Amino acid sequence: MQTLNRTVYRPDPRKNQVMIRLLQMILVILLSTLPKTVVCGQSNPAEATYKVQSIFIYNFTKYIQWPGEYNTGDFIIGVLGETKLDSELEKMAAAKTVNGRKIVIRKYTAITEADKKCHILFLAAESSDLLNSVIQKTKDTPTLVVTERDGATKFGSLINFVSDKTGKPRFEMNLSAFEKSRLKYDSKLKSVAIAI
């Protein structure tokens, strides 16, 4: 008479399976409940950086004054070059206004496309070689040129996003360029900037 083999000799695949399930559960909950985190595989690694820049740009609209003719109609923020900052700016534009004026985000692939009346023009780091033509194009207009490349203020950028030694996002203000422009800034803005 044959004896039935009890399952005691098997290498306990279920025990491991339970452990795996436990770990999966931990990750699944993390992924499914934290949509802002990069771990979900959908968000952009630069998302937090774009958010920081978008909040800074919104603050520029609060602490910088444009000349009279620029204080009517939509408030135009142009984005030139390869960046996804415009998506974050769109979210901001949907929720905020500038003194009751609608914020409009424009994405440009060339400086020639830029609106004549552009309040802020952001130049993406990857397109920094266009800085000269941007400065040429905006030199007689009160357009706030914002960049994100080390040393860009030396070439005429008014505001340049940088980071300090700890990695904290900050911005440089080109004070002489501000003097030449028709833009006026609040001292509160200068107090948190790196003045150049």
Add this chain to the structure above:
Amino acid sequence: MFIRYLIVWLLIVFTGYSTFGQAILVTKASEYLKKNELASAREAIDLAAKNEATQNDPQTCYVRGFIYKELFKANPTVLTHRETALTSLQKCDELDKNGAYKPKTAPVLDYLYGSFYNEGVEYLNKKDFAKALASFKPFIEYRTKTKPDDYLAEAYFNAGYAALALKDTPLSRGYYEKALQLNYNNPLLYDDLAQIYQQLGEKKLAIQTVEAGRQKFPNDANLRISQINLSLYLKDYPKAEKQLEEYMRIDPTNIDVMMVAGTVYESLAREDSAKRKVYFEKRKMIYQKILQKSPEDPSANYNMAVTLYNKAVDLLGVDVYSLEIQDYNKHLDEITKIFNEALPFAEKAVQMEPKNRNALKALQGIYHFLNRRDESRKIGARLDQLKG
């Protein structure tokens, strides 16, 4: 070999194909069997089984079933022997009107169907779940009619497990419920079945099953975790927290328990925004504890990095647009500090698990925020490589 055939054929010739002669063949087959001359026994019984005079005699069918069982036993890879044995024994039962052969066929059938069970276990161990299920099925069918004992309960449980692995939830549920009816004594049964009910949205049954399991196996870790998971699933967060704290009191140094605690606190923070900060601190403390015990634990490093990362990102919520520039500047100090705090954990998690895409993405995001763009790009390239 030749002599063996000769004897069989001489028997046929001398007996002149008579009924008596065929009966002698059955007797001869039994004699060969007793001497363990299985090939001769098979020849003799196959001849008897083909002859009209003896083919419908239950004795012929029984002896044939037995001989083929022995052949299968000698060489279990030849499954046709088992099939022939089962067919013969089934025929014997049909012909045996007064049940005289039943006591003799039962142990042979037990052996043959038992072999299905053993095969099932072997397939289960090899993780060939389809074959495991196919093997348990005939055993279950037979044992249900003959001996509904603990082997049957275990077969139901194993079949349920195989069906679950094959993602056939309704089939798995059926088998598991049968195992439960037979009082199969294994906490995993309660654990799995409760999760099946949970998946199927049968909350009441899920609760009942987990509670029954907990009562029967109060110290089983998996059932404790399942109970907490169930409370989370049912959005009964205070209960989940209470169960978790009770569990942590009993087993305060168990890393698995602490990992679960981290997850529970995460869920609690999500649900109760007023206490979000409290739960964030609790979660952080839990991972710190794990990392003190096991600094190389990849999951703890990863979870700690993600906890901090998410905290930093949370601090960049919509209301930040309303902050005054100076307050925003201070706010960025705190955010940067948290990203810097997350960095070594993300680096460690990637070091421990270089192909963990989620850990790589977390690290890439942290590097990017801290303006370490070259390092961020390198991680991006590694992620692209993994994609390919």
